[in-house]
Amino acid sequence: AQTVTQSQPEMSVQEAETVTLSCTYDTSESDYYLFWYKQPPSRQMILVIRQEAYKQQNATENRFSVNFQKAAKSFSLKISDSQLGDAAMYFCAYRNTGTASKLTFGTGTRLQVTL
Amino acid sequence: SAVISQKPSRDICQRGTSLTIQCQVDSQVTMMFWYRQQPGQSLTLIATANQGSEATYESGFVIDKFPISRPNLTFSTLTVSNMSPEDSSIYLCSVRCGYTFGSGTRLTVV
Numbered sequence: 572a573q574t575v576t577q578s579q580p581e582m583s584v585q586e587a588e589t590v591t592l593s594c595t596y597d598t599s600e601s602d603y604y605l606f607w608y609k610q611p612p613s614r615q616m617i618l619v620i621r622q623e624a625y626k627q628q629n630a631t632e633n634r635f636s637v638n639f640q641k642a643a644k645s646f647s648l649k650i651s652d653s654q655l656g657d658a659a660m661y662f663c664a665y666r667n668t669g670t671a672s673k674l675t676f677g678t679g680t681r682l683q684v685t686l
Numbered sequence: 687s688a689v690i691s692q693k694p695s696r697d698i699c700q701r702g703t704s705l706t707i708q709c710q711v712d713s714q715v716t717m718m719f720w721y722r723q724q725p726g727q728s729l730t731l732i733a734t735a736n737q738g739s740e741a742t743y744e745s746g747f748v749i750d751k752f753p754i755s756r757p758n759l760t761f762s763t764l765t766v767s768n769m770s771p772e773d774s775s776i777y778l779c780s781v782r783c784g785y786t787f788g789s790g791t792r793l794t795v796v
Contacts, residue, residue: 614789614790615789616729616780616790618687618785618786621785662728673719674729674785676728676730677728678727679728
């Protein structure tokens with residue numbers, strides 16, 4: 572079974588600075604999807620960024636980018652120019668490519684943004 | 687990406703009662719997923735709901751406790767039955783289209 576590990580329960584970053592959240596996963600599959608979700612106090616799960624394993628190029632969405640290291644099974648999220656609105660729980664998730672495949676989530680990292 | 691309307695957003699229920707959570711999607715989707723997020727925890731899949739067939743439950747979840755309906759390709763309900771305080775959680779539905787989630791239902795059982 573696939574597992575997702577987030578080893579940082581909490582992180583803190585100053586406004587306008589850059590922070591990197593770590594995620595590692597375990598799988599025997601060669602093709603799969605990886606995700607970062609943001610969950611603010613409103614509890615809404617918001618998709619931040621998605622990466623297909625067959626793509627070597629790291630995904631980027633505005634201030635959010637990933638460092639995908641397939642051989643190391645590592646998938647970190649970099650947030651640049653951090654804003655107060657970035658404060659939230661961030662969950663890393665994995666999904667196989669099968670049509671019925673579920674999302675497997677890590678335990679989450681709580682990000683605080685300070686002035 | 688699909689847009690999901692989930693309700694209720696929150697509820698406080700007496701133990702022993704049941705609550706039905708609804709999710710409406712703005713487009714037709716083959717599968718809908720129901721997750722539970724216990725306080726301070728990550729998300730765990732309860733079941734996968736296909737239209738026209740019985741839901742597929744994950745280990746540790748049973749149909750008698752979490753019956754699911756999927757009457758058409760845009761709608762699903764999850765019922766939390768015979769509730770106890772241990773059922774206090776956030777419940778979320780999700781679809782693969784855009785990998786989007788509903789806004790969640792915060793359930794408190796007293």
